[in-house]
Amino acid sequence: MIPYGRQDVRQSDIEAVQKVLSSPFLTQGPMVPQFEQSICSATGVKHAVAVNSATSALHIAYLALELGVGDILWTSPNTFVATSNAALYCGADVDFVDIDPDTYNLSIPELKRKLEIAKGAGRLPKIVSVVHFAGQSADMQAISELAKIYGFSVVEDASHAVGGYFQDVPVGQCTYSDICVFSFHPVKIVTTAEGGAAVTNSVELATKMELLRSHGVTRNADLLHEKDPDPWYYEQVDLGFNYRMTDLHAALGVSQMGRLSEYIDKRHEIMARYNDALAGLPLKLPAQMSNQVSGLHLYPIQVLEHNRREVFDALRAAGVGVNVHYIPVHTQPYYRELGFSAGDFPEAEQYYSRAISLPMFPLLSDADFDHVVASLRRILSA
Ligand SMILES: *Cc1c(COP(=O)(O)O)cnc(C)c1O
Numbered sequence: 001m002i003p004y005g006r007q008d009v010r011q012s013d014i015e016a017v018q019k020v021l022s023s024p025f026l027t028q029g030p031m032v033p034q035f036e037q038s039i040c041s042a043t044g045v046k047h048a049v050a051v052n053s054a055t056s057a058l059h060i061a062y063l064a065l066e067l068g069v070g071d072i073l074w075t076s077p078n079t080f081v082a083t084s085n086a087a088l089y090c091g092a093d094v095d096f097v098d099i100d101p102d103t104y105n106l107s108i109p110e111l112k113r114k115l116e117i118a119k120g121a122g123r124l125p126k127i128v129s130v131v132h133f134a135g136q137s138a139d140m141q142a143i144s145e146l147a148k149i150y151g152f153s154v155v156e157d158a159s160h161a162v163g164g165y166f167q168d169v170p171v172g173q174c175t176y177s178d179i180c181v182f183s184f185h186p187v188k189i190v191t192t193a194e195g196g197a198a199v200t201n202s203v204e205l206a207t208k209m210e211l212l213r214s215h216g217v218t219r220n221a222d223l224l225h226e227k228d229p230d231p232w233y234y235e236q237v238d239l240g241f242n243y244r245m246t247d248l249h250a251a252l253g254v255s256q257m258g259r260l261s262e263y264i265d266k267r268h269e270i271m272a273r274y275n276d277a278l279a280g281l282p283l284k285l286p287a288q289m290s291n292q293v294s295g296l297h298l299y300p301i302q303v304l305e306h307n308r309r310e311v312f313d314a315l316r317a318a319g320v321g322v323n324v325h326y327i328p329v330h331t332q333p334y335y336r337e338l339g340f341s342a343g344d345f346p347e348a349e350q351y352y353s354r355a356i357s358l359p360m361f362p363l364l365s366d367a368d369f370d371h372v373v374a375s376l377r378r379i380l381s382a
Contacts, residue, residue, distance in 0.1 A: 001321040002368045005187035005361045016255040020247045031250035038257040043172030045199040047206035051213050054159045054183030054196030056243035058086035061179040061198045064208040065153045067092045071126040076106040077328040077348040079131040083157045098345040102287045105138040115150050129155045135295030137166035140176035159183035160297035163264040167291050174201050190256040192249040216240030266362040267296035277373040302354040318375040323357045
């Protein structure tokens with residue numbers, strides 16, 4: 001089965017991890033700061049906090065922005081459940097903003113409309129968590145203008161978008177957000193096996209997130225209450241977690257980050273070939289915005305005239321491991337228990353009802369690519 005996404009682990013990656021295995025530090029050694037530095041270099045952001053997943057990164061990002069009981073976080077329903085779950089971990093409420101039918105990102109007109117209503121009701125969000133679906137940035141400039149007017153914080157869930165650009169600026173530079181989060185799960189653009197990072201230009205937010213990643217414990221003299229500490233002394237100054245990344249994972253990450261632009265170029269090559277090969281079929285192909293470069297985590301198509309389930313099954317039967325991104329979060333049983341229902345966010349539901357993600361990853365061979373396209377053509381003409 002050709003997967004929809006898969007990692008590219010090379011001999012140099014394996015050697016980088018092996019080197020850590022025979023070093024004094026398997027965790028809390030030099031590789032995590034080096035990986036953080038590689039993220040800062042790639043994005044131009046000032047601070048990076050590497051953790052064991054993007055889910056952990058979202059959690060500490062929301063906590064650092066003081067999301068808590070009585071607050072609301074808004075996000076897109078077209079995302080993985082982690083984006084909104086992390087707000088529930090904080091004791092906050094969640095609401096969703098429907099998507100744009102072309103970019104599948106959070107709709108700006110819909111966000112404006114909803115903010116006006118929320119303002120009237122005295123129930124504005126504390127954070128809007130913006131998902132860059134499939135790797136293409138949402139309109140961050142428009143969102144940051146609204147953030148200033150309505151007074152909310154902005155987090156970018158850029159799990160799909162490391163290596164992408166918005167208006168010639170790398171995603172993750174945080175020009176229009178407080179914190180940006182990346183995922184390094186193997187299906188994403190670069191991998192650390194499990195792993196994530198939260199990046200920011202604010203030293204205060206970075207310091208808070210560093211504390212939260214490791215139990216809220218510090219040895220940093222600036223943060224200690226005790227002014228004349230003994231050499232073994234540490235203090236717990238906040239209630240944190242063990243969300244640390246290990247040096248093994250970080251070494252893999254440093255090695256992979258060296259190929260970030262190579263990976264993005266290769267994904268764009270595959271997109272261009274799909275766009276050519278699928279033109280004219282009864283499909284809606286993913287729209288590419290002109291003022292940006294997508295990270296291209298996914299290549300989602302919409303099936304316009306055929307039954308999506310039948311096309312999906314036929315592709316799987318042909319050995320094409322397609323997938324669907326995403327089941328709208330508000331339709332999940334857990335979220336229905338919280339009061340959401342099918343019909344609440346019709347654009348996300350309409351998109352979901354027709355969506356299929358085709359294989360998109362740098363190691364997709366020409367033969368496999370041709371097989372995907374030929375299978376799809378055959379199925380759609382049957
Ligand atoms: C993958 C993903 C996450 C979660 O990432 P993990 O590193 O697996 O925790 C969160 N949000 C989005 C949009 C994702 O695609």
